[in-house]
Amino acid sequence: MTLTFDGTVLVPVADPDDGERTAAALAPLLTDRSTAVLVNVVEKAGGAPDKASVEQREEYAEEIFERARGPLEATDAAVETEIRYGTDVVDEIFAEARDRDVDAVVFTAREGSRFAELLTGSVARRLVKEAAVPVVALPHGDD
Structure with missing residues (x-):
């Protein structure tokens, strides 16, 4: 079975390497009827000073x-492409998914230690656990 995306997929991207890696894994699965919506969520500090200017x-x-x-x-x-702003990255991803009526949220999980996940929470894990639309985790291109 070959997986393809013929509709609209939301692609959360956190940094340049993540964006390039995810796009490379996604590209072979797209057709001429596909729309890939790249979304970057700017995490706001929620009352505290932000780390960088808008x-x-x-x-x-x-x-x-x-x-x-x-x-x-x-x-x-x-x-x-879309830039979203909010205090919760996962909430913003699913809000964009609802706004665009996407068929799926597609991502590649970034590598991180289990300890770091426990301290910071895992966006990837929350995407799957709190899914408001189908969520597809793509394998890394070098795996």
């Missing part, structure tokens, strides 16, 4: 999107 965060998001577009240029899929 302008810096938007520039970084554009860098992420640019790197992610690279592997997707070889496809016939449409590519859209």
Whole structure:
């Protein structure tokens, strides 16, 4: 069985390497009827000072999107981007998924230690546990 995405998929991207890696894993699964929506969530501090200015965060998001577009240029899929702002990354991802009425949220899990996951919580785990739409975890391209 070959997996393909013929509709709209939401692709959360956290940093340039993550965006490029996820796009490379996703590209072979897209068709000319696919739309990949790349979304970067700028995590707000919720009352505390933010780590960087909005302008810096938007520039970084554009860098992420640019790197992610690279592997997707070889496809016939449409590519859209969105920057979201909020105190909870997973909530923002699913809000965007609902707003766009996507068919699935697609990601590759970033490597991290179990200890770090316990301290910070895992976005990947929450995406699966709190899924409001189908969630697909793609294997890393080098696996």
